[in-house]
Amino acid sequence: MNPNLKWKLVFILAVVLACVFGLVGRPEVPTSWAQVKSNFGQRIKLGLDLRGGTHMILQVMVDEAVSLTNDQVRNQLATRLRDQQISYGSIEKLDDTRFVVRSVGEGQGSGFRDLVAQTFGPTWEVTTAAGEANSFALTMRPSEVARIRTETLRQAVETIDRRVNALGLSEATVTEHGRGENEILVQLPGVGDPDQVKGIIKAGGLLEFRLVRGDREYSSEADCLAAHGGILPPGTECVPGKASASAAVGQTTQQEVWFLLDRVPGLTGRDLRTASPGPSSKGVPGRFDVNFTVATQRAADFGRFTETNIGQRMAIVLDRQVNSAPVINGRISDSGLIEGNFGKQEATNLALVLRAGSLPASIRYLQEGTVGPSLGADSIRKGFTASVVSLIMVMVFMLFWYRRAGINANVALVLNLVILLACLAYFGAALTLPGIAGVILTIGMGVDSNVLIFERIREELRAGKANASAVETGFDRAFLTIVDTHVTTVVSCIFLFMFGTGPVQGFAVTLTIGLLANLFTAVYVSRAMFHWYLSRMQRGAALSI
Amino acid sequence: MQIFQNVNIDWLGKTKYFVAGSVLLLILGGVALYQDGGPLYGIDFKGGTLLYVRFAQSPPLDTIRGGLAQRGRGDSIIQRYGPPADSVVLIQLEQQGDDDEALDRGKTLILEVLAGVVANTAEPGKQDFNAVNPVALAEVLTRRDPLVLGPASADRYRQLAAAIVEFRDEDRNGLVTNLDELSEVPDANPAVVSTVKEAYYPGSFAVRKTESIGPRVGAQLRSQAFWATVYAVLGMLVYIAFRFEWVYGTAAALAVVHDVVITLGLFAVFNYEISLTVIAALLTLVGYSMNDTIVIFDRMRENLRVSRREPLGVVANKSINQTLARTALTSGLTFLTVLILFLFGGEVLRPFAFALVVGIMVGTYSSVGIAAALVVAWDNWKHSRGVGAKAASGPSSRARQDQAQETRTLAAAGRR
Secondary structure (H helix, E strand, O other): OOOHHHHHHHHHHHHHHHHHHHHHOOOOOOOOOOHHHHHHHHHOOHHHHHOOEEEEEEEEHHHHHHHHHHHHHHHHHHHHHHHHHOOEEEEEEEEEEEEEOOOOOOOOHHHHHHHHHHHHHHHHHHEEOOOOOOOOOEOOOHHHHHHHHHHHHHHHHHHHHHHOOOOOOOOEEEEOOOOOOEEEEEEEEEOOOOOHHHHHOOOOOOOOEEEEEEOOOEEEHHHHHHHHOOOOOOEEEEEEHHHHOOOOOOOOOOOOEEEEEEEEOOOHHHHEEEEEEOOOOOOOOOEEEEEEEOOOHHHHHHHHHHOOOOOOEEEEEEEEEEEEEOEEOOOOOOOEEEEEEEEEHHHHHHHEEEEOOOOOOOOOEEEEEEEEHHHHHHHHHHHHHHHHHHHHHHHHOOOOOOOOHHHHHHHHHHHHHHHHHHHHHOOEEEEHHHHHHHHHHHHHHHHEEEHHHHHHHHHHOOOOOHHHHHHHHHHHHHHHHHHHHHHHHHHHHHHHHHHOOOHHHHHHHHHHHHHHHHHHHHHHHHHHHHHHHHHOOOOOOOOOO | OOOOOOOOOHHHHHHHHHHHHHHHHHHHHHHHHHHHHOOOOOOOHHHHHOOOOOOEOOOHHHHHHHHHHOOOOOOOOEEEEEHHHHEEEEEOOOOOOOOOOHHHHHHHHHHHHHHOHHHHHHOOOEEEEHHHOHHHHHHHHHHHHHOOOOOOOHHHHHHHHHHHHHHHHHHHHOOOOOHHHHHHHOOOOOOOOHHHHHHHEEEOOOEEEEEEEHHHHHHHHHHHHHHHHHHHHHHHHHHHHHHOOOOHHHHHHHHHHHHHHHHHHHHHOOOOOOOHHHHHHHHHHHHHHHHHHHHHHHHHHHHHHHOOOOOHHHHHHHHHHHHHHHHHHHHHHHHHHHHHHHHHHOOOOOHHHHHHHHHHHHHHHHHHHHHHHHHHHHHHHHHHHHHHHHHHOOHHHHHHHHHHHHHHHHHHHHOO
């Protein structure tokens, strides 16, 4: 035998063994049929529609983060302007990315610009406000806006990931859902009832400890503003609270209550070391509080904060609502509790959310779906049956139509499927129900290449060429056409992958891998097989095709 | 075995029959689409809530519809799904309202109505066994400890619970009607079964699948599906124009558009829903339909290189005839596999398989009868413009005359 051919066959055998090993050889070499099946089951990752589970698509309201940055910058600027003694009339927000500073002091324009450049660098663009004397409009640069948006999305993904993991759902995945609309895809295999998970995912989780100014409670936002003549003292804001936050005893009505709080919190959720639910401190049965401990490096600061403010009230603000506002009786440095009359599940969820961190922006649910495991098992069964039946039918047909050469085609076909499955296992790509359809399509389209080659060989043989020459010409002439036909389908699949969601992407991936593997098996392997067969044939014998 | 070895069919002569056939199919599809008021979108594109529910007995469709109507949702779509023996019902509601809770409301409402409809089987103090998940079941078993294993038995019960739930889902398709059947699970001795019976009752329905999609998402998806298809077709056009000529690219693209439109029309005729997977099938079709067309164009190019003076129509006919064996075989084989998928692949994939079954048939038909004909027609039109006054009796008829002559000569030569 031609030494070249020998190496080719060795190479092909090596590929086959590698694939088979990749599919059933891990985590340990199987010694029984049951072990083969179990190894295989572990290697092939199943999509949600075959396994059962829940998927959710969420949208992160990233513009909230942009707006929040705007607020923070305005506060900062106000403080710095005062420090530098640059006078101004007002700072007014125009929209998420812009605000205007009015009536800057005469002759202080350049000082103002310098200050802005110094404090905020190139992220804000300063222009004179049209038609207004001594007023400047500040606009956030698009690159900065984009940066905030991307960063917010990334943070949201991480936070939700932490929360989901904290629930013990280790196989869950949280990923950006790539369509440029700031979407997140959460996949929870095995979760049949997503309601608890949804509550936890959605919770804002922003915890702040802020001083209460004065000792008054107000009955509405207007009341709060009016009490200060319409202009709040610098560094404060009016924040609503739950009625139960009111210190007034016997408060049973669900009235609104508002507080005047410092803007800057003394402690935030990020400074906590742990949080856990505990039985209600008021002794109410079935009701829980959330106990927390402060991180060591922040304990000293928090201690100082509480010490200097003994006698004042400290508001515990959760998601921008005052949960409670107890009086600071003494120095607190390492632990405390959030009382709120929570039910057990509520307290557990809140503790989890606090531990995992707050969301940088709120999220909306766009889409949600659950596949019961019974449907998943059903789909696997049906998909598997259809695959096996079509494989058998195609193989029988090829034998019947092309006689001995049909064996060649069938071996190439089986090898194609083995390589396809091995690639799926290797890349960790999930097999979905449309993915199984992709496997079946690979069977049908893959054999197309063999038909092309064999028909060409037949044509050459009819024209009187010798066996070896006919085979060579057949493969050569057909190759370009095979590439053409595969390319068109693969390009379609690329479009599908870019545009589709999970199951559809699974289909695009299986079909693409199948067709690419087909290029290898139908051309390289098939040709090698022909050469091997030819080398063992009698001279002058007819090629069985 | 061989077929189509010495065919000499005058394909281009029969162009008018092909065109008539296409027009007929287009009208058929058009009428169905008009009657339905547009394509039948699946929930992917419409938005709303969808539940697949399996019932233990024949599902009370009217009662469910009535229950939903009572709650103000007379617009619900309730239909049987799959073979009657499965007793699976599809319940659909459009989403009302755009707030955050809207996505959940539909599902909660349907579940409430269902619970009300089958309330007679519920037993007070017990949970629905058919809705339990392995973790909850494990907790219950651990607490009650029917096997008297003592405190460190959580793992055992977790395995047992998983086995019981697997039995329900895989062997009983998600719905157990008589809890005594659980004794078939290994390790589930009578004590375990009676414990389960104490805590659970066999609910008369099981939710197999739910899907909730916001309507804005649905509209977005529709537009994306449309553009993805357009770009795919344009991409193919450019690729073929690059490999051959612009005429060929355009002809192939038109043939593919023809295929997609006819397939969509037939969807309306047979009342299949258009979902995301159907679009996947259509996009695959776009790629696949090009294959036959490319093979024919390839052959035409090869033949033109050899015999430059033959009229294009003759070359086209020859090329189609030469590749007929290959076309028939490969389309036939792919069609076979897709047909098997349609018949055996289950309900979920059926619309997808239908798109491919129809698409492959129409695709082959258009490659053979329409794509090459378009190229030849364009060529004739170009020549008639260029040749001008010479066309007394009409250039196309003259070209056909020549064609017929050549074909007869070829046939004679073939017979020799």
